[in-house]
Amino acid sequence: MQNRKETPALLAEQISFRYRKNSPWILQGVTLQVKAKERVALVGPSGCGKSTLAGVLAGYEIPERGEVFWEGKPLPRSGYCPVQMIGQHPEQAVNPRWKMNKILRECWNPEEGLLKRMGIKEEWMTRWPVELSGGELQRFCIARVLGPETKFLICDEISTMLDVITQAQIWQILLEETQSRGMGLLVITHNRALAKRVCTRIVDLSEINQC
């Protein structure tokens, strides 16, 4: 029983990754373990590979060496990935030819209560992505990954371009939702104060990456 409890929910084991054969390694021998419900901040200097590691952990990028495990099994190569990622640029994460209602309900059908808690207004549903602000669009990107099949969330600089009030609102909602669902979080940020406020542990990628 004790062993089962100690098994990390998310395990990246000895990950080595480069974008092209013969190009420089971005990640080398990176091992990261996150327990269920743990909130970890991933920090490190610009260009050290934080977003790249996030892409590997969410299954967007396949490492040349090593493997990512979710609850002891390799990440699925097809179908819905239990590890989902939200990025810094919501406008790049949505289909510009879809209206917001369709974008929101692409993977699941969020209930009205969640939309209200997220501060998503009914009148935004019939708009195109370009007709929303960055903060409004980011709320949709968060709501659409909070479906029942998402077990772990990676937030890659999600609030960097938002004003402080919107940042605070978004983090409060995210913490409430992830805690009530028992989801773990990996928060990529340059903001140490945010890392300390939101997370229970801070990992500096430059200390675990052998590049």
Ligand SMILES: Nc1ncnc2c1ncn2[C@@H]1O[C@H](COP(=O)(O)OP(=O)(O)OP(=O)(O)O)[C@@H](O)[C@H]1O
């Ligand atoms: N698609 C790509 N193709 C080739 N190289 C890339 C690609 N994306 C990122 N890189 C390179 O990989 C390295 C790591 O980039 P990455 O974005 O992961 O760093 P980061 O730590 O998240 O940086 P920042 O804190 O500035 O966001 C950089 O040298 C970058 O130029």
